[in-house]
Amino acid sequence: MPKIIKNGDIVEDYWNYIDPPKGFVAAYTEKTAMQTPAQEAIGAIVSLDHWLSQRTQLLASNTALGIWLEGHSDLSLIIDDLPFFDVIAVYFPAFTDGRGFSLGSQLRERYQFQGELRAIGSLLPDQMYYLHRCGFNAAVTKPKDLQFAREALTDFSHNYQEACGDDNPSL
Amino acid sequence: MYLYDKYDHKLVQERVEQFERQTERFITGDLTDEQFLPLRLQNGLYIQRHAPMLRIAVPYGMLRTEQLKKMAHICRSYDKGYCHITTRQNLQLNWPSIKDVPSILSELAHVEMHAIQTSGNCIRNITSDPLAGVAPDEIVDSRPYCEIVRQWSTLHPEFAFLPRKFKIAISGSTTDRAATAFHDIGLQLIKDKNGAVGCKVLVGGGLGRTPIIASTVCDFLPEQFLLSYLCAILRVYNRLGRRDNKYKARIKILVKEMGIADFSQAVEQEWQHIKDNYSPLTPKDITQAQGYFSTPPYQQINASTTGEQLDHLALKHPEFGRWLQRNVNHHKVPGYRAVTLSLKPTGNAPGDISAEQLETVAYLAEHFSFGEVRTTHQQNIVLADVNSNELFTFWQYAQSAGFATPNIGTLTDIICCPGGDFCALANAKSIPIAEKIQSTYDDIDYLYDLGDISLNISGCMNACAHHHVANIGILGVDKKGKEFYQVTLGGNNNSRGATNHKPAIGKVLGKAFPANEIPNVIDCVLTTYLQHRIEEDAFLESFLDTYKRIGMPTFKENVYA
Ligand code: HEM
Ligand code: SF4
Numbered sequence: 001m002p003k004i005i006k007n008g009d010i011v012e013d014y015w016n017y018i019d020p021p022k023g024f025v026a027a028y029t030e031k032t033a034m035q036t037p038a039q040e041a042i043g044a045i046v047s048l049d050h051w052l053s054q055r056t057q058l059l060a061s062n063t064a065l066g067i068w069l070e071g072h073s074d075l076s077l078i079i080d081d082l083p084f085f086d087v088i089a090v091y092f093p094a095f096t097d098g099r100g101f102s103l104g105s106q107l108r109e110r111y112q113f114q115g116e117l118r119a120i121g122s123l124l125p126d127q128m129y130y131l132h133r134c135g136f137n138a139a140v141t142k143p144k145d146l147q148f149a150r151e152a153l154t155d156f157s158h159n160y161q162e163a164c165g166d167d168n169p170s171l
Numbered sequence: 172m173y174l175y176d177k178y179d180h181k182l183v184q185e186r187v188e189q190f191e192r193q194t195e196r197f198i199t200g201d202l203t204d205e206q207f208l209p210l211r212l213q214n215g216l217y218i219q220r221h222a223p224m225l226r227i228a229v230p231y232g233m234l235r236t237e238q239l240k241k242m243a244h245i246c247r248s249y250d251k252g253y254c255h256i257t258t259r260q261n262l263q264l265n266w267p268s269i270k271d272v273p274s275i276l277s278e279l280a281h282v283e284m285h286a287i288q289t290s291g292n293c294i295r296n297i298t299s300d301p302l303a304g305v306a307p308d309e310i311v312d313s314r315p316y317c318e319i320v321r322q323w324s325t326l327h328p329e330f331a332f333l334p335r336k337f338k339i340a341i342s343g344s345t346t347d348r349a350a351t352a353f354h355d356i357g358l359q360l361i362k363d364k365n366g367a368v369g370c371k372v373l374v375g376g377g378l379g380r381t382p383i384i385a386s387t388v389c390d391f392l393p394e395q396f397l398l399s400y401l402c403a404i405l406r407v408y409n410r411l412g413r414r415d416n417k418y419k420a421r422i423k424i425l426v427k428e429m430g431i432a433d434f435s436q437a438v439e440q441e442w443q444h445i446k447d448n449y450s451p452l453t454p455k456d457i458t459q460a461q462g463y464f465s466t467p468p469y470q471q472i473n474a475s476t477t478g479e480q481l482d483h484l485a486l487k488h489p490e491f492g493r494w495l496q497r498n499v500n501h502h503k504v505p506g507y508r509a510v511t512l513s514l515k516p517t518g519n520a521p522g523d524i525s526a527e528q529l530e531t532v533a534y535l536a537e538h539f540s541f542g543e544v545r546t547t548h549q550q551n552i553v554l555a556d557v558n559s560n561e562l563f564t565f566w567q568y569a570q571s572a573g574f575a576t577p578n579i580g581t582l583t584d585i586i587c588c589p590g591g592d593f594c595a596l597a598n599a600k601s602i603p604i605a606e607k608i609q610s611t612y613d614d615i616d617y618l619y620d621l622g623d624i625s626l627n628i629s630g631c632m633n634a635c636a637h638h639h640v641a642n643i644g645i646l647g648v649d650k651k652g653k654e655f656y657q658v659t660l661g662g663n664n665n666s667r668g669a670t671n672h673k674p675a676i677g678k679v680l681g682k683a684f685p686a687n688e689i690p691n692v693i694d695c696v697l698t699t700y701l702q703h704r705i706e707e708d709a710f711l712e713s714f715l716d717t718y719k720r721i722g723m724p725t726f727k728e729n730v731y732a
Contacts, residue, residue, distance in 0.1 A: 071410065072411075095206070095209075096292070096332050097332065098292075098330070098333055099409060101328065101329045101330070101331075101332065102405075102410045103410065106406065106410075109448055110444040124202075124206060124210075126189070126193065126210065130328035131328075133328035133329075134329050155189050156182060156186075156326065157181060157185065159326070159328075160182070160322040161322065161323045161324075161325075163327075163328050165328075
């Protein structure tokens, strides 16, 4: 079962992905399996396309739902659906692609999303501190980086500016 | 001047430690080249043609004596005995060795300096007017706002991985000496009719391959909303700015592609949602920031008597008179003057300053200007608070240190990039061209007669020397592997007293020239100007005015005759 950083701890991840980002699968399956056995899974994190095309079936299915988005995803397509999602995963195709930082902040700040906000994709441990401050409370890194990523959450002890994630529990 | 509080010290310290860990991981192979690159850039470390280059932040150009002395020490111990003042008011070491970088950063930290966010795709050093706080035409002192934006943008969690670098300039006077129209965001501080402070917000200016004059997104933003509004602009840019092509990734391209109306609307929408989530800047916050820049203990000076004395000295010592005229600015406070030290004597690479010179500047600042100096966009140094009774003594010191070339704002006050001698991206050398022009035109009387005129030289279209906005711009181009130079005329960044001019991008004169023809071309351009300018009594029409009146064709005919 894959591991994830959540609320400051390294824990097992019980969510499965449906139609996950391609780059993510490639990076993630390096050593660990990405999927949780079906009987243990809490729910499914689906792609935006999948959600848009299977919305009725998914809502009827009685499983917990999550959705993954990309930096350029059009939030207006799902704004009214946000309450259906327990998890929103934001995919970072490259660690230098910072759109997800703004997407996360917007979800928390502009759209008041209250569920789990997780960062997935190509991330450096060095980015954990920033992710947390942008409202993320969960992140997936390469398995070898997990421990270091958790430690990097405390890189700084003081911030100059306000940010939307400051009231969050630890990432 | 702003002094660190305990948070600043701690934060810089923690940043140094973080960078040490990153460097270590890079050395052990834990971080790849590709991963380390943006991390080191955000800490000011570039790798250049001959050596790494370390860019050190000088927030809005202000430096204290102990910082100058420390820089002198660093130049001697870790570099070749000199450093460079950039057009964004920062300092640059051109020859440090990578292994020394942590020691340099830690030495800098002792005097409250660092290299954070001087490079990389993040919000860079905030630049401002070198005469902030002392200019007679000032509406609002920009320094407190610069400091507020500096703090806000430092390690901002959302904006550390933008599509491209992001530069902000703030000015607060009627004459814009901060080139706000050529920045990603330009803030012009103003007052509304009730005297409330706010700013006109410009966005999407910049030079480089696609020179664009900024557009206005907001005519009057009340000061309390400054930070949430900046956040809204950056958020729109961060989400929508192009990331597929690094040459199209600056905010200017986004603004151009969306159109200013749609862009403004997107910003406005975002801002309406977030403006109440962020605490507004309270009068207390602003007073506190103003407190960092408290008025120095000026003396009461009888301005009219000292004025007479200066006139008298100027007559007796014409060289001093010229210096007064070109290198000395008026001051808000009667009897005080702001003096520019010229780093552009003939034979000096523009903007370079040696360790000894840094120490002399420190000495001059300590004895004549309350221990503070400002670096300028034109790559000179301003001592902003000199008592006019001491100007003559000051001038003598400055002269013996080689800082008193009375050429500020004249043809030889050239802005020049490192060019082909140092820069891996260059198409052509730029420093030798600057030197050639300086040595050709070192007749002070001739320079005086030419009056206000700007000449900038960039070694390639990245335009580090802002050649587009010079009255005369020179750009290095590559023609089948040979170095050529394209000349532009009529640019203006609105920063050299030409208050009645709008910012403008220069137009290309015609086909490019090899290096050896440049002096001749410049000579033709200047002669054309002198032949056509209007001279009435004491009035001499400026180069820019003449150019605007007679137009490019006249210059073209003469040059290509
Ligand atoms: C030698 C090393 C240098 C390299 C490789 C370099 C590279 C670049 C590049 C690639 C750009 C264009 C970026 C873009 O438009 O997105 C740029 C812009 C710029 N550089 Fe440099 N640069 C160097 C040195 C300097 C120095 C020494 C200065 C100061 C004198 C400087 C000042 C600037 C400025 C002000 C801009 C922005 C121009 C604009 O408004 O578009 N650079 N530089
Ligand atoms: S303008 Fe070109 S040659 Fe000059 S420093 Fe910038 S990148 Fe280098």
